[in-house]
Amino acid sequence: MKIETNTHSKNILRFAKEHPEVVVLSADLGTSCEVKDFAKVYPERYFSMGIAEQNMCSWAAGLAREGFRPMLHTFAVFLYRRILDQVEMSVAYPNLPVIFVGFVPGITTPGGVSHQSTNDIGVLRTVPNMAIFDIGDATEIEGVLDLAYNYNGPVYIRMLRKDVPRFFPASEPMKFNHARVLSEGSDIALLSSSVCTEEAMRATAVLKAQGLSIQHLHVSTLKPFTDPQVVEACNKAKYGVVTIENHSVIGGLGTAVAEVMAENGINKRLVKVGLDDTYAHGASKMYLLKKYGMDAMTLINGIEDLMGKSFGIQEHDLEEIRFEDFTAV
Amino acid sequence: MPDVKYSNDQIALAAKNIRKQILGIAINRGGCYLTQACSSAELVSTLYMGILNIGPSLGSPEALPFPGVPSPTNMDYPKGSLYNGYSGREMPDRDRFFVSCCHYASVIYCALAECGRISHSAIEKFNVDGWNMEMIGAEHSPGFENTAGSLGQTVSIAAGTAHAYKLKGNSGRIFCMLSDGELEEGQAWECFQAASFYQLDNFIIYVDVNGQQVEGWTRDVMNTEPMVARMKAFGWEAIEVDGHDIDALKAAAETPHEGKPLMVLCKTNPAQGVPLLEKMLPKHFVTVSSAEKAEFQKFHDEM
Numbered sequence: 060m061k062i063e064t065n066t067h068s069k070n071i072l073r074f075a076k077e078h079p080e081v082v083v084l085s086a087d088l089g090t091s092c093e094v095k096d097f098a099k100v101y102p103e104r105y106f107s108m109g110i111a112e113q114n115m116c117s118w119a120a121g122l123a124r125e126g127f128r129p130m131l132h133t134f135a136v137f138l139y140r141r142i143l144d145q146v147e148m149s150v151a152y153p154n155l156p157v158i159f160v161g162f163v164p165g166i167t168t169p170g171g172v173s174h175q176s177t178n179d180i181g182v183l184r185t186v187p188n189m190a191i192f193d194i195g196d197a198t199e200i201e202g203v204l205d206l207a208y209n210y211n212g213p214v215y216i217r218m219l220r221k222d223v224p225r226f227f228p229a230s231e232p233m234k235f236n237h238a239r240v241l242s243e244g245s246d247i248a249l250l251s252s253s254v255c256t257e258e259a260m261r262a263t264a265v266l267k268a269q270g271l272s273i274q275h276l277h278v279s280t281l282k283p284f285t286d287p288q289v290v291e292a293c294n295k296a297k298y299g300v301v302t303i304e305n306h307s308v309i310g311g312l313g314t315a316v317a318e319v320m321a322e323n324g325i326n327k328r329l330v331k332v333g334l335d336d337t338y339a340h341g342a343s344k345m346y347l348l349k350k351y352g353m354d355a356m357t358l359i360n361g362i363e364d365l366m367g368k369s370f371g372i373q374e375h376d377l378e379e380i381r382f383e384d385f386t387a388v
Numbered sequence: 389m390p391d392v393k394y395s396n397d398q399i400a401l402a403a404k405n406i407r408k409q410i411l412g413i414a415i416n417r418g419g420c421y422l423t424q425a426c427s428s429a430e431l432v433s434t435l436y437m438g439i440l441n442i443g444p445s446l447g448s449p450e451a452l453p454f455p456g457v458p459s460p461t462n463m464d465y466p467k468g469s470l471y472n473g474y475s476g477r478e479m480p481d482r483d484r485f486f487v488s489c490c491h492y493a494s495v496i497y498c499a500l501a502e503c504g505r506i507s508h509s510a511i512e513k514f515n516v517d518g519w520n521m522e523m524i525g526a527e528h529s530p531g532f533e534n535t536a537g538s539l540g541q542t543v544s545i546a547a548g549t550a551h552a553y554k555l556k557g558n559s560g561r562i563f564c565m566l567s568d569g570e571l572e573e574g575q576a577w578e579c580f581q582a583a584s585f586y587q588l589d590n591f592i593i594y595v596d597v598n599g600q601q602v603e604g605w606t607r608d609v610m611n612t613e614p615m616v617a618r619m620k621a622f623g624w625e626a627i628e629v630d631g632h633d634i635d636a637l638k639a640a641a642e643t644p645h646e647g648k649p650l651m652v653l654c655k656t657n658p659a660q661g662v663p664l665l666e667k668m669l670p671k672h673f674v675t676v677s678s679a680e681k682a683e684f685q686k687f688h689d690e691m
Contacts, residue, residue, distance in 0.1 A: 106551075109585075114578035117541040120534075121548020125556070145575070148538045149545055153527055154458040188459055211460040 061225045063197035067160075067218060068093035071130075074204045075101055081128045084119055086112045092132040092162045093220050112137050116145035116157075123155040128208065134168070135161025135176035135217055139183055146213075147186055154188045154212045158204070164193070164217035165305030166334070166348065167254055171341030176217070177334050180281050181310015183215050191281040192233075193217045193305075193312075195256045197225040199279055202232035210235070217253060217305075224257065226277075236280045238288050244272030247362055248296035250289065252278045252312045253305035255333075258348065261355040261377050266362065269370050284315045290323050299328040299365040303358050308333040330361035391444065392503070394437040396634045402437060402502035403429035407661045408691045409498045409511065415684050417515070419675035421523075423658035423665060424567070425495045427598035427631065431565070431654050432492070432499045434637040435594065440563060441483045443473030445505035447530055451513035452520045455528050468525065468532035471505050480558035484549060486533045488542035489567040489596065493525040493532075500531050540573030542566075543593065547583045550591035550649075564593045568653075569601035571612045577622070583649045584623030591649040592641060596631060598658045600670035619651045631656035662687065 071094060075081045082104045083094050089105070098105040108115040112133065119129035131138060138159045139146060150157045161176060168174045183191055190210045192203050194217055207214040227239060238250070242263055251259035256277045263273050274292040293300050293316070300320065302313035313331030320329060334351050348354040355377050363369050394402075410425035447470035455465035469475070472485050487496055497514055500506045510530075513519040520528050526535040536542040543564055550562035570576060583591055595615075603609050612618075619626035625645035629636040631654030640652040659665035664687055665674065676684050 106586075108582060109578075111578035111582065113540070113575040114544045114547075114582055117544030117575070118548035118551065118579070118582065120541075121545040121550075122552050123548075124534075124545070125549055125552030127552060127555075144538050145541055145544075148535055149541050152458060152535050154460060154463060187457075211463070 062222050063225050064222050065093055066197045066200040066223060067220060068096050070201050070204060071097050072100055075104065078128060078208060080126060081130060082106060082122060084108050084115050084129055084131050086110055086115050086133040086137065088133045092160065094132050112142045113145050116142050117149040119157050120149040120155050123157050128156055128158070130158040130160055132160050134174055135164045135179055136174055138215070139176065139179045143182065150213045151186045151188050157213050158207045159215045160218050161216060162218050162220050165253060166339050166351065167219065167305065167344050169341045169343055172338045175339055177339065178307045178310060179217070180306050181314065184282050184310060184315065188212045189282060190214045193252045193279055193281050194219050195253055195277055195279055196227055197223045198227040198229050198231065199233045201229065206233065206235050226256070233279050236283050236286050238276035238278045238286050241275040241277050242273050244274045245295045246272040246297050247365065248292040248300040249273050249275045250278055250312060250316055251275070251303045252281070254344065255303040255305050255353060258353070258355040259303050259358060262358045265372055265376050266359065266370065278312055281312060281315060284319065289316060289319050293320050293325045293327065296327060299330065301330040301332065301358065301361045301365065303332040303353065305353065306333055308335055328365055330365055332358050332361050390437060390440060390442065399433045399437045399634050402433040402499065404661065404691065405502055406433065406495060406498040408688060410494050411662060411684065411688050413494060413514065414674050414676050415681060415688060419673055420494055421491050422674035423598065423600065423669070423671050424492050426660045426662050426665065427656035427658045428492060428495055428596045429661065430632045430634055431594060431596055431637060432495050433502065434634050435485065435563065435565070436499050436503050438634065438638045439641045440485055441560070442485065443479065443482055445471045446473060446475050447471040447506070449507045449510065451510040454518055454520050465528055468527050468529045471500055471530040472533070479560065480556065481560055483561045483563060484533065486542050486546040486562070486564040487531060488536045488539065488564055488570060490525045490532065490536040493523060493529060496525065496531040497521055506530050539570045540575035543576050544579040547579050547588060547591055550588045551586055553590055554588065561590045561592055566593060566595045568595055568597040568599065568606055568612060571595070571615065572610045580619065580622045580624065587647045588649045589645050589647050593651045595651065595653050596656055597653050598656045600658055600672065602672040605670050615653050624649050624651050626651040626653065628653045628655060632660055
């Protein structure tokens with residue numbers, strides 16, 4: 060698997076060249092959010108707003124009303140938890156095409172609880188008009204801005220930075236409201252998102268070797284959440300459904316899947332793997348995934364629970380796929 | 389300057405009519421934001437009839453049924469900005485007007501009627517269920533560019549618009565109207581520092597300094613003075629005027645403010661023109677009891 064570096068930094072230059080009305084607003088974290096090169100190439104389209112996210116959000120609404128396409132860059136947590144009212148009243152209510160590019164989503168930062176956007180999907184799924192994208196690899200970083208640009212309304216992106224693996228072929232960009240099928244099967248339906256897709260891939264590699272048949276969907280559009288593939292996968296899963304996400308188990312992917320199952324009368328068990336209704340603390344991604352039960356081993360335990368049997372898999376069996384860690388604040 | 393020239397007498401008459409109409413609403417419906425009408429009647433009339441360079445209304449003269457909330461499938465609904473002559477089509481040399489104190493909606497509607505931007509009969513639909521002329525307006529309501537009910541945000545939206553005008557080289561000015569209680573919002577000060585940082589000298593804020601807010605006199609709830617000195621320290625030009633003096637309100641917009649945004653602090657009296665209110669002050673929302681009704685009605689009829 061190839062590791063790509065600073066993909067957003069390169070991609071936004073390409074994107075900005077194609078769309079001259081794109082402007083970037085930064086709340087003093089642009090250099091941490093891969094728009095340093097953008098600021099050099101397009102200084103007249105890079106607006107430093109200072110550490111003042113509320114004003115940045117409503118200001119962007121003013122720019123958007125005048126035909127600009129503002130892209131707010133800061134850590135994801137500051138784009139929803141701190142300024143939810145501005146997001147809703149200045150941008151979401153009037154359905155303005157503002158793009159919120161939120162970095163270090165979930166537990167992908169050692170910055171601790173104040174920096175970790177662990178319930179952003181849950182909060183923002185309740186906001187009308189808003190589309191939500193959750194990035195899982197370098198190919199998705201390259202594709203998401205075009206999807207955001209073509210969406211008629213505000214968009215929130217959980218963006219990954221620096222060293223990010225490329226799981227999916229560069230020639231197969233992400234599609235709007237369309238999950239990516241990573242494996243076909245009928246024993247278990249597995250839905251994963253963000254950096255937890257990597258965990259899910261580690262788990263499925265080992266489980267497949269045990270003869271398990273898994274329908275694995277990587278989900279990158281969290282709102283809208285009407286992809287028929289989700290219903291199909293849940294319908295055909297013999298033993299049940301399992302989700303894994305870089306987010307609280309309340310409000311995110313697992314909850315969205317639960318709603319779809321209930322609404323479609325799919326009477327099966329669902330195991331939700333994620334942050335179990337708790338805040339986290341500051342540490343490396345690898346450590347946090349394990350400590351808070353958001354990793355491949357926890358996922359395997361969930362599948363064992365659904366099937367009522369043990370596969371006897373140990374941690375060292377999961378070492379095959381190498382991980383990238385996030386160590387910078 | 390507006391396309392239509394109004395004399396100070398005409399503006400003063402419009403202000404008087406606004407007060408009278410909103411007093412009538414308060415009497416007939418049991419209450420209204422009457423002290424705000426009294427404090428801001430000259431300010432709003434002078435903006436529409438003596439300051440703003442906006443084109444004729446493009447909106448329906450009559451009230452409209454509520455057109456639905458904005459959404460990806462509902463973006464072409466009739467917008468409140470139409471009544472300020474703005475349809476979304478570029479009009480680079482025209483001004484824009486943002487109302488942040490949107491509980492002043494009745495004042496805006498009545499001012500629109502006074503200068504012929506809506507019919508007088510449209511006011512009958514004020515605060516009537518299912519119509520676009522709510523008690524607290526949103527961006528479908530006549531005169532409203534945006535949805536301003538959560539205070540502190542409209543200054544930033546207006547400043548972002550002023551920034552966009554600068555980027556596009558538009559010569560029009562961006563006006564924003566606040567009431568003084570809103571100056572307590574942190575976001576307003578984030579905006580003030582950014583508007584100064586970006587040297588938005590096309591941005592002009594008029595503040596109705598009526599000195600009162602929901603819980604009492606502003607000075608007792610949370611002091612914001614000295615505002616002129618505070619704004620100057622933030623890199624703005626700022627002046628204080630008598631908010632009932634039409635000439636002073638007009639002249640204030642011409643205050644030199646090169647390279648800086650301008651704030652005009654309009655000192656006003658929330659009982660101006662309706663002395664019966666003096667004993668109630670400070671009063672955010674005036675209710676007229678059945679015991680008071682005859683007295684208010686008599687005053688209204690003699691206005």
